[in-house]
Amino acid sequence: MLFLLLAILSSSVLAIVLKYLSTDNTYGVYFVNYCTCALLAFLFLEPKSLWNGDFLPLGLGAVSGALYLAALIAYGYSIRKSGAVLSSVFSRLGVLVAILLSVCLFGEQPSLFQMGGLALALLAIVVINLKSGTKSQAKLPIVPLLLVLLLNGSSDSMSKIFAQTGSRTDDGLFLFCIFASAGLFTLFPLFRSHKRLEKKDWLFGIAVGVPNFMSARFLLAALTELPAFVAYPTYSVGAIVVISLFSFLLFREKLSKLQLAGVGIILAALVLLNL
Numbered sequence: 001m002l003f004l005l006l007a008i009l010s011s012s013v014l015a016i017v018l019k020y021l022s023t024d025n026t027y028g029v030y031f032v033n034y035c036t037c038a039l040l041a042f043l044f045l046e047p048k049s050l051w052n053g054d055f056l057p058l059g060l061g062a063v064s065g066a067l068y069l070a071a072l073i074a075y076g077y078s079i080r081k082s083g084a085v086l087s088s089v090f091s092r093l094g095v096l097v098a099i100l101l102s103v104c105l106f107g108e109q110p111s112l113f114q115m116g117g118l119a120l121a122l123l124a125i126v127v128i129n130l131k132s133g134t135k136s137q138a139k140l141p142i143v144p145l146l147l148v149l150l151l152n153g154s155s156d157s158m159s160k161i162f163a164q165t166g167s168r169t170d171d172g173l174f175l176f177c178i179f180a181s182a183g184l185f186t187l188f189p190l191f192r193s194h195k196r197l198e199k200k201d202w203l204f205g206i207a208v209g210v211p212n213f214m215s216a217r218f219l220l221a222a223l224t225e226l227p228a229f230v231a232y233p234t235y236s237v238g239a240i241v242v243i244s245l246f247s248f249l250l251f252r253e254k255l256s257k258l259q260l261a262g263v264g265i266i267l268a269a270l271v272l273l274n275l
């Protein structure tokens with residue numbers, strides 16, 4: 001549980017940094033972010049070798065890196081087509097894919113209480129992203145939203161698959177392959193944008209990369225100890241609570257009634273998930 005709490009804290013710091021990120025070179029910042037993560041992963045490698053005779057960390061890491069970038073691009077496309085609110089909800093609902101995979105492939109069986117906690121966690125994700133007085137739009141494109149859900153869920157699933165099938169001595173190599181491949185794939189849209197990396201892009205990228213790496217490393221460690229139906233929803237909704245608390249204490253941002261209701265539902269969900 002300690003690793004999961006550290007992953008939540010790191011993810012919350014990452015979200016706050018991204019929230020106040022100001023740049024017109026998004027792919028440049030993401031490229032520096034992935035390079036930072038890859039460098040940190042390499043520093044944690046023991047031994048310092050990128051090949052140990054096992055294709056699993058290399059293959060899953062490369063696939064996961066490609067899914068990272070694909071999910072990011074799909075999220076941006078979905079925001080343009082279906083709006084930020086629904087895109088954010090479907091992005092977080094991607095945990096359903098990882099949970100379903102863990103139940104089907106690894107035989108994880110949630111208890112009745114945990115199933116109730118999962119349902120509350122999903123409800124909280126929807127509630128906390130609603131806006132009072134927002135009118136529903138007719139005929140919103142559903143394909144971009146489903147694409148966001150599937151790609152985010154598939155990306156999350158790679159970590160669970162490796163946690164179940166890989167060696168713990170290869171965790172650092174797996175993370176290095178994720179971020180190195182994501183960085184390489186990010187070069188394509190970066191080159192197409194014809195934008196040069198400025199000093200602030202390097203600074204922002206490093207500021208994003210450090211908590212991003214820590215979040216991924218701690219979550220991977222948590223997945224080796226906890227079932228997916230506990231780890232993923234707790235990680236997702238726990239970050240919402242911490243981010244809300246940080247925003248209130250540091251920036252005096254007030255929560256709406258819907259957001260307060262969502263936080264209440266989250267706390268109930270966390271209790272049930274850990275019974």
